[in-house]
Amino acid sequence: MSSLLVFPGQGAQQPGMLHRLPAPTLIEASDVLGEDVLRLDAADALKSTRAVQLCLLIAGVAAARQLAMAPDYVAGLSIGAYPAAVVAGALSFSDALQLVSLRGELMQQAYPQGYGMTAIIGLDLATVEALLAQVHSTDSPVYLANINADNQVVIAGSDEAMNAVAGLAKARRGACTCVIKRLAVSVPSHCPLLEAPAKALAQAFARVTLNTPVLGYLSGSRARPVVKPDALRDDLAFNMCRVVDWRGTVQSAYERGVRLQIELPPGAVLTGLARRVFEQGTVMAFDGARLDTLQALLREEGSHQL
Structure with missing residues (x-):
């Protein structure tokens, strides 16, 4: 049996979501971005697509580091693919922060309203x-x-x-x-309307080094593993304009033997969706659960230290 960490997409954000997380990851993110990231999760700040996406990236990476246990697979819905790629060892946290900052700006500028x-x-x-x-x-x-x-x-x-x-x-x-x-999303994601911003983001990705994932990375668009760095680069850059097949992604994980899914912060939307697929096994959200309980569950599935 195998384990899976999943990372939510835009719409899951909550005011104050970063303030509940350990300081080291927040300090690292602030240093990379040159700004205090604790200002990004204020209610007014979360009206910005850039702020929302950065908060979701930072929260996912920080919580995964708290778990300190590596799963067999990771998957993310939309922006959630970025913390998934970081945890899988395919993308550095620093590069992810810069790319997500640009991603949010490109999406917001393309469709500021309406x-x-x-x-x-x-x-x-x-x-x-x-x-x-x-x-x-x-x-x-x-x-x-x-x-x-x-x-x-x-x-x-x-x-x-x-x-x-x-x-x-x-x-x-x-x-x-x-x-x-x-939904609390101010742009028309995952459709052809965002092809132009995706192409602009792909140009930035061309200057970034990606590695072969050390964990199984499941694409939320393709609903299957992506291994080669060039394919992963394409998956991340263009997922904003591709349909998300989350039903297929969770089903793919289950068919590969996953029997433990843990949803990283914030919220538990993906937990509810997974229960429709998981006929056997355990589905839990990080929020509201004891850290030692989650670590014990990962350990039972044969996971190792992250």
């Missing part, structure tokens, strides 16, 4: 794709962004287009249990 992401819970993928086809146009763009579970998907696009899809979803017969939730 766009975002919306979760649709209660309709299957085929139904949502049919609704997207009815609404999408050049002037009213909207795309599939995340496949989180069999009946939970996320769409991305203009506010107008997302509202139109939401209206159609609510009007469908039998959709009385359909839930529409606007």
Whole structure:
């Protein structure tokens, strides 16, 4: 049996999230960025895409260091792929901080307002794709962004287009249990609208050294392991404009023998999604759990020191 650490994406952020973490990683991040990162997790600061993404990177790396136990696999949803790559030994924390800072700026500059992401819970993928086809146009763009579970998907696009899809979803017969939730994400991630920023980020990635992961790195876009540094570079740079197949990623981990999943901070959204896949095993979130309990679970799965 194997273990998996997962790292959440944008939307999981919480005010004060960095203030609960050990100082060494925060000091290191502040030195690299040339700013006090403890200012990034204020409620007003988290209105910035750059601040949110940096907070999620720092929180994931800091918590993984606290665990001090290496899992068999890591995976991250969207920006969560960056702390996953750091923990896997493929990307240095310093380079990740610089790249994520740029990533957030590029995404925010591309779509400063009028766009975002919306979760649709209660309709299957085929139904949502049919609704997207009815609404999408050049002037009213909207795309599939995340496949989180069999009946939970996320769409991305203009506010107008997302509202139109939401209206159609609510009007469908039998959709009385359909839930529409606007996410705390101010840009249309994981769709073609972000191809230009992704290409700009890829240019920055070309100047960064990536290593072969020492742990199994599961791509949240491809739902399979990525081993070669060039493929990993492509996966990280372009994941902002590719559909996230989180359902497939968790299923892939389970099929590879993973029976322990631990979600790194903040929150427990990915924990809830994994319970739908894990017929056997243990699924837990770092937040709210005892550190020694999590370490003992990792040790039982044959993990070693990080």
